[in-house]
Amino acid sequence: MAVKILSVDDSKTIRLIISRAFKAYDCQVLEASNGLEGMAMATREKPDVIILDITMPIMDGMEMLSMLRANHELRAIPVVMLTAEAGRDTVLRIAKMGVRDYLIKPFKEEQIIERVSRIVPLETVTPAGKAKKRFDDPIKFLVVDDKAAILEQIRAGLGDTNWQVEGVAEANIALLNIENNKPDVVFLSTTLPENTALWLVQKIRSNIKTQSLPVFAMMVKTAMQDQERTQQLGYSGVVTKPIDYTELKTKVARFLKLDASYRYYNQRENILWIKFPDPMTSFDSNEITTNLNSKISEAVDAGLDKVVIDIRQAKRVEMSIVELCFSIVKIAQDLSMHVDFLGNSYVQGLVNQYHETKAWHFFDTEEAAIQFYNPNKSPAA
Amino acid sequence: MNDDLNNVLESAAKTVFTTMLETPLEIDRSNEPFFEGDYHIAGAVGLTGAYNGIIYLYSTALFARKMTSRLLGMTDDEIEGDEMVNDAFGELTNMVGGVIKSNLEELNQACMMTVPSVVRGSNFSIEAVTGVERRSVYCICDGGRVLVEALIKTADTEELA
Numbered sequence: 001m002a003v004k005i006l007s008v009d010d011s012k013t014i015r016l017i018i019s020r021a022f023k024a025y026d027c028q029v030l031e032a033s034n035g036l037e038g039m040a041m042a043t044r045e046k047p048d049v050i051i052l053d054i055t056m057p058i059m060d061g062m063e064m065l066s067m068l069r070a071n072h073e074l075r076a077i078p079v080v081m082l083t084a085e086a087g088r089d090t091v092l093r094i095a096k097m098g099v100r101d102y103l104i105k106p107f108k109e110e111q112i113i114e115r116v117s118r119i120v121p122l123e124t125v126t127p128a129g130k131a132k133k134r135f136d137d138p139i140k141f142l143v144v145d146d147k148a149a150i151l152e153q154i155r156a157g158l159g160d161t162n163w164q165v166e167g168v169a170e171a172n173i174a175l176l177n178i179e180n181n182k183p184d185v186v187f188l189s190t191t192l193p194e195n196t197a198l199w200l201v202q203k204i205r206s207n208i209k210t211q212s213l214p215v216f217a218m219m220v221k222t223a224m225q226d227q228e229r230t231q232q233l234g235y236s237g238v239v240t241k242p243i244d245y246t247e248l249k250t251k252v253a254r255f256l257k258l259d260a261s262y263r264y265y266n267q268r269e270n271i272l273w274i275k276f277p278d279p280m281t282s283f284d285s286n287e288i289t290t291n292l293n294s295k296i297s298e299a300v301d302a303g304l305d306k307v308v309i310d311i312r313q314a315k316r317v318e319m320s321i322v323e324l325c326f327s328i329v330k331i332a333q334d335l336s337m338h339v340d341f342l343g344n345s346y347v348q349g350l351v352n353q354y355h356e357t358k359a360w361h362f363f364d365t366e367e368a369a370i371q372f373y374n375p376n377k378s379p380a381a
Numbered sequence: 382m383n384d385d386l387n388n389v390l391e392s393a394a395k396t397v398f399t400t401m402l403e404t405p406l407e408i409d410r411s412n413e414p415f416f417e418g419d420y421h422i423a424g425a426v427g428l429t430g431a432y433n434g435i436i437y438l439y440s441t442a443l444f445a446r447k448m449t450s451r452l453l454g455m456t457d458d459e460i461e462g463d464e465m466v467n468d469a470f471g472e473l474t475n476m477v478g479g480v481i482k483s484n485l486e487e488l489n490q491a492c493m494m495t496v497p498s499v500v501r502g503s504n505f506s507i508e509a510v511t512g513v514e515r516r517s518v519y520c521i522c523d524g525g526r527v528l529v530e531a532l533i534k535t536a537d538t539e540e541l542a
Binding site: 013105 | 453
């Protein structure tokens with residue numbers, strides 16, 4: 001959910017600079033031009049942070065701050081004071097008012113972002129027009145481990161993806177790599193010598209440009225106490241050794257919000273095809289479910305009225321798969337779409353043993369389905 | 382000559398322009414006359430306390446527009462008329478005044494500062510009345526010229542000189 005930032009400043013210039021500063025983040029910047037407007041806006045919108053100028057007409061920042069602190073609904077809202085006056089008296093006066101932080105003009109955009117990010121976590125947004133990253137994009141991995149064998153294992157384990165794995169053995173080299181190469185995700189061994197892993201994760205979290213970079217702690221499965229502490233130390237998650245690569249891919253895809261829907265959905269020959277992989281992991285079923293409404297709506301918008309669920313690859317038909325099929329059938333039928341299945345005789349036999357699924361119609365091949373729905377089309381076409 | 386005050390003006394101009402406009406600012410020691418015949422803009426903030434006077438930021442309207450564009454990260458077409466330029470120029474003046482005030486405070490010369498105001502027009506000049514000392518720092522940045530000026534009551538400055 002977007003972070004709400006209220007900028008209270010009589011200068012439109014400062015309000016514009018603040019709005020621009022947070023453009024790259026998932027933030028909603030609200031504006032008020034004096035303390036009175038600021039109080040009204042704060043009461044209505046309950047912002048997560050207020051950036052408050054001191055010298056303003058009608059009601060200045062000090063008065064607004066007093067009113068905020070006297071209001072039981074608003075007193076907890078963190079305030080960052082902004083002032084052109086850096087004198088000792090001003091700073092002391094600000095400190096006494098109990099503000100969370102302050103910033104002296106002139107200031108760089110990075111400084112105001114850094115101040116706010118100390119109070120609320122800021123997430124970068126995908127720039128408009130830029131497509132969401134896909135699962136098959138060349139995601140950049142940085143593995144920080146002083147054991148070369150681990151790097152080679154990870155490279156081999158991710159060999160079936162387009163992901164690029166680079167490795168370094170030392171934390172200070174890793175920091176340079178992060179600044180220069182901007183990896184998408186870091187895997188950091190917690191057993192680097194002299195506790196340098198902790199130093200590195202703290203460096204990453206204290207820099208506004210890297211603070212939201214996903215950093216996974218790599219540790220042995222038995223280090224349960226250490227696993228529990230990782231989040232407090234600034235890690236995004238844990239990857240245990242020996243590494244389960246299906247789990248690792250799932251974690252990375254979820255953390256980076258990679259679009260994997262193309263692996264399951266596609267529109268072809270006036271049909272929406274939904275393909276179940278084998279094995280069907282929790283990541284797969286979650287991706288199918290998450291994208292179901294939007295993909296069916298897209299198909300309806302495109303004039304399609306048929307869905308074919310392809311479960312030919314399923315070697316086992318578990319209840320979870322049947323339940324997922326039911327969800328698809330229900331949503332599609334609610335939108336007046338016709339649903340059929342693709343499956344070999346083994347799968348058909350398994351599915352048709354349930355009373356509720358007896359009526360489901362199966363095709364053996366894609367060609368049979370296409371021919372059935374497009375009878376005028378030549379099979380060879 | 383009060384070197385402290387001149388240094389404070391120079392330092393304030395450099396701090397504000399390099400931070401907010403991300404462009405280097407050089408001090409022009411030639412003291413050649415500025416802006417003759419152009420449409421001008423002057424931002425002002427008042428100081429009272431150890432120093433009593435006014436700080437001016439002075440430039441051509443054309444260069445003020447360019448500074449606004451740079452300050453707000455907008456193209457020239459996106460600048461919505463003079464009001465936006467006035468606001469931005471007033472804010473730059475306010476920041477220069479704020480840094481001057483802070484630097485003076487460090488020299489144990491505490492002052493209060495007024496809100497900024499902006500004047501624009503052609504063929505006008507700012508004159509000092511009797512008993513007021515004028516300190517001018519001529520600056521060049523991003524191909525344009527800016528004058529930072531302090532008009533300070535002499536009675537307060539004599540002890541510092």
